[in-house]
Amino acid sequence: MSKINMGNFFEDFSIGQKIIHPLPRTISEGDVSLYIAFTGSRFALHSSDVIANEMGYDKRPIDDVLNFHLTFGKSVQDISLNAIANLGYAEISFPNPVYTGNTVSMTSTVIGLKENSNGKSGVVYVHSIGVNQNGDEVLNFKRWVMVHKKDKETSTGMNEVPTFAESTPITEEINIPVVKCVDTDATGGKFFFEDYVKGERLNHPEGITIDDSDHTLATKLYQNNAKVHFNDHMMKSTPMGERLMYGGIVISIARAISFNGLQNAQWMYAINSGAHANPTYAGDTIYAYTEVLDTIDHKRDDIGLLRLRTIAVKNQKSSEIENPKGEDGKYLKNVVLDLDYTVIIPKKKTQK
Amino acid sequence: MSKINMGNFFEDFSIGQKIIHPLPRTISEGDVSLYIAFTGSRFALHSSDVIANEMGYDKRPIDDVLNFHLTFGKSVQDISLNAIANLGYAEISFPNPVYTGNTVSMTSTVIGLKENSNGKSGVVYVHSIGVNQNGDEVLNFKRWVMVHKKDKETSTGMNEVPTFAESTPITEEINIPVVKCVDTDATGGKFFFEDYVKGERLNHPEGITIDDSDHTLATKLYQNNAKVHFNDHMMKSTPMGERLMYGGIVISIARAISFNGLQNAQWMYAINSGAHANPTYAGDTIYAYTEVLDTIDHKRDDIGLLRLRTIAVKNQKSSEIENPKGEDGKYLKNVVLDLDYTVIIPKKKTQK
Amino acid sequence: MSKINMGNFFEDFSIGQKIIHPLPRTISEGDVSLYIAFTGSRFALHSSDVIANEMGYDKRPIDDVLNFHLTFGKSVQDISLNAIANLGYAEISFPNPVYTGNTVSMTSTVIGLKENSNGKSGVVYVHSIGVNQNGDEVLNFKRWVMVHKKDKETSTGMNEVPTFAESTPITEEINIPVVKCVDTDATGGKFFFEDYVKGERLNHPEGITIDDSDHTLATKLYQNNAKVHFNDHMMKSTPMGERLMYGGIVISIARAISFNGLQNAQWMYAINSGAHANPTYAGDTIYAYTEVLDTIDHKRDDIGLLRLRTIAVKNQKSSEIENPKGEDGKYLKNVVLDLDYTVIIPKKKTQK
Secondary structure (H helix, E strand, C coil), X not given: CCCCCCCCCHHHXXXXXXXEEEEEEECCHHHHHHHHHHHCCCCHHHCCHHHHHHCCCCCCCCCHHHHHHHHHHHHHHHHHCCEEEEEEEEEEECCCCCCCCXXXXXXXXXXXXXXXXXXXXXXXXXXXXXXCCCCCEXXXXXXXXXXXXXXXCXXXXXXXXXXXXXXXXXXXXXXXXXXXXXXXXXXXXXXXXXXXXXXXXXXXXXXXXXXXXXXXXXXXXXXXXXXXXXXXXXXXXXXXXXXXXXXXXXXXXXXXXXXXXXXXXXXXXXXXXXXXXXXXXXXCEEEEEEEEEEEECCCCCCEEEEEEEEEEEEXXXXXXXXXXXXXXXXXXXXXXXXXXXXXXXXXXXXXX | CCCCCCCCCHHHCCCCCEEEEEEEEECCHXXXXXXXXXXXXXXXXXXXXXXXXXXXXXXXXXXXXXXXXXXXXXHHHHHHCCEEXXXXXXXXXXXXXXXXXXXXXXXXXXXXXXECCCCCEEEEEEEEEEECCCCCEEEEEEEEEEEECCCCCCCCCCEECCCCCCCCCCCCCCCCCCCCCECHHHHCCCCCHHHCCCCCEEEEEEEEECCHHHHHHHHHHCCCCCHHHCCHHHHCCCCCCCCCCCHHHHHHHHHHHCCCCCCCCCEEEEEEEEECCCCCCCCCEEEEEEEEEEEECCCCCCEEEEEEEEEEEECCCHHHCCCCECXXXXXXXXXXXXXXXXXXXXXXXXXX | CCCCXXXXXXXXXXXXXXXXXXXXXXXXXXXXXXXXXXXXXXXXXXXCHHHHHHXXXXXXXXXXXXXXXXXXXXHHHHHHCCEEEEEEEEEEECCCCCCCCCEEEEEEEEEEEEECCCCCEEEEEEEEEEECXXXXXXXXXXXXXXXXXXXXXXXXXXXXXXCCCCCCCCCCCCCCCCCCCECHHHHCCCCCHHHCCXXXXXXXXXXXXXXXXXXXXXXXXXXXCCHHHCCHHHHCCCCCCCCCCCHHHHHHHHHHHCCCCCCCCCEEEEEEEEECCCCCCCCCEEEEEEEEEEEECCCCCCEEEEEEEEEEEECCCHHHCCCCECCCCCECCCEEEEEEEEEEEECHHHEC
């Protein structure tokens, strides 16, 4: 038996199978600084211990998207190393904050399997749960990927497809400290929950160009070992012709760009769904705009939630894109991300 | 009212106006390691806790230039986002050491406003003070930038120009511990205050090439969000044709290169003035030489100060440059930095 | 006397001379995160404090190869700044673990000098010992470099060549905690000492492309100031035509790639010898395969050792290389590293 782990194929998965992903990861100040260097992110809660203290935390929690990348990265070897495509995400939530010094790990359960009609591949649906060293959940999501079959001649007949909530449910209790005051001089934003209206659109003006070393350093930091992101020699013999950027990089850049207009929306509560509409390569400049899909009140009187749709665009100002999809219902070729997510934002009464 | 912050224009400023810059920043070991990775800096005080302890510190303070970048970065959004040019700096000082774990923030006061005769722009003069979480000053400087006017038809008539000291005044008390011993085996340099003479020139032999990811990662780490440094798509439609490097990167590289010849000058006491003589782009190799403008004795008998002028040159050995300016009084096209600054260096009696 | 340190030439060395290398270095979480970003390394012991605790450590020790780079970097200024070639290494060992917060420094003793017959250069042999802040040895090695002579007309007649052990001796006591249990779900590998056989070959499938900023950031982080790695302007006028990658980068990438097949071999015990067979440049993709040269039992019943030979190849899959040398006994042009080293790997009884 070979000692080389070539990842799993469609037939290697079974419904109910539980996979403990290797490589628990202790998160450090080094990861946090690198994340700022990768994205230029400016959300105050993740930038300053002083602000974090004022907002009820012992020290600044790490950015939720960084938590996602570091925890998610663990699952690539087992789930998507042989993926033809990452098809979708659903019901992503961030149940507890993560701090430097925490060690995160992840387990996935197979919740669906559907062989494709061509017999060559199939879709694997997993429910993945990330926990810290105390077993507290820090990430919870479902995703589905298309993976190759080993034996293309023999049908498995698998056809179990789970259903997903249209959006991540919002819980009664939200696990962030009571927001007593928001110092708008420190956060850089004067707008609160009540200021946003459904249908509103924010054209974030910034554009950030991503280069080779930027995206490969980030993806290696996340210990995400999908070959398409690292191996230029291999990619040169594919139709892409070069390394494909890890889609998570675009999510991070889009979130960082969305700061301008959403400065006080410092918590990513959930990602309801996401599509990497087109590939991104080194040298591309990312722009973004955000639509407010919904304003969601909560029984807590200090905070509310905004359901947002952020569209990231490459090499074109986001203000030039009216609709990310063309008349044919397909994404425009410069649109690279369509992210439906929910953020927490304090109410006006917390303004200091 | 738009939620998007487009930065301030000339008319948005008024004399005496105080601007609290958002984004207090907790400085971490990650920032310190990244700074070494960006510059290759080798000053022993910032490299080793053991050396720092021997020199009277509880732990190693961060490099003064890193402090400058992290603190200064906060002011870009409010002061220079719409800058046509960063015109100058004066009276920069570093009143107290900064350590990892400290949280720095900055406030600026408008001290001058002068509309340009063309009516399209004006010069804004600010006095900026950076403090740590206890309110101790860690950075103090004046700078002036040329910014666009919103209304080019209506003259403001503003013409208040402050005056600046020719060099940052040297205070009676200097806020560094008494230097009891300098271990030259550890610092890598055998030369002390008394060894340097006015007029002396040091041709530092090293050259360091800066690439795209190097400079953009650094500038994002500093949360300096000036678009010209990040947005290659936008810059392609400007005469520059590509991203302009943040001038602070060149200051850092020049300072790191100056190590060879100034190994024991581990404290940046002040920057008296600085000019970014020409733009720097990815792929440029930076060289530097230093002239000793003055040797300045101090009442403390353990240390003295050197007023230095470091000239950074791109793509040409620094030894080939006799005078950074040509006969026409303009900087030679390869000269990229003319920095007049003052360093602290121990006296011979401290030699171990 | 010039204040500029131009490094040492052949005549500057004498047998028995002891050189204390400057720049003690405190190692931080920032260095650790950067190392993961540079390499994508996934060895669990260096990734997770929880795993490290289970394996008897107070916290995760740093990767042995990172220790090598950070400690070795100190010696470049004194030993190899004027090196024509780094000829070889022998008897490298890692006597004690290194943790973040430790400060490492290094001292070298000249153990051999041999003038070349052309009179223009000579070979300098040194024995270098790195210690932590308590004086505990953390790195011990011998290396030899070819350096220029200052005076090419006058022969020194030096011809003292030391002998080296064919491999680093294995000590009675091995300074790692008793391995009580290895959680293979966490390490990602199911194979233990008893599973490996002499002559076995592992074709690691991964390939990692290295870019300009990747390798220069790493080499600057290690404060290795050899000009060939940084100065593109200078290198353009050499036959290489561009910056040469620090050979240590390739060692790190090859070690990270070897994870797939050697997941539980988390300790680098020794490097017996190493050759940088061909130069590596930005844009090259590194692949690697490993041969098991020997399986070495030890009196400790929890661990054994594997003597390995890892061959790194550029821009070609490692499985395509049968023998790294051609019929003429020379390395194939795509082979970039031939590393003979010894790792520690737990025995089956530790499996949890």
